[in-house]
Amino acid sequence: MKRTGNILIEDSDYELLQKVLPDNPCDSCGVGMACCGCPEGRNYSEKVKPYKDSGVYEAALAVKRINTAGNKIEDLQNEIKKECGYLREQGFDLNRLFNSEEKVSHPVKKLNAF
DSSP, X not given: OEESSSEEOOHHHXXXXXXXXXXXXXGGOSOGGXXXXXXXXXXXXXXXXXXXXXXXXXXXXXXXXXXXXXXXXXXXXXXXXXXXXXXXXXXXXXXXXXXXXXXXXXXXXXXXXX
């Protein structure tokens, strides 16, 4: 991405952002300020260099966070559907059980779980 008065986003930026950004090993490291540059950290720096050189590193992190959140949402929706399936098998009327806003604090019906 070339920065001028206006931001020019190139096709190569989109291609780069569609690749999977690796996890930063420094995020789970407890060394902190005493870090002297471990091999994992140097390897990560090499892998993200194209993102930084193109000026899309922060955008790549945002894409990674969105994908991670989307995966979490999908996992939770699957868990809700599984539990609703169990309740349905037990003979519960899910519309009656989850119809009232007072009984649940989340929109189960919007998940098409039943």
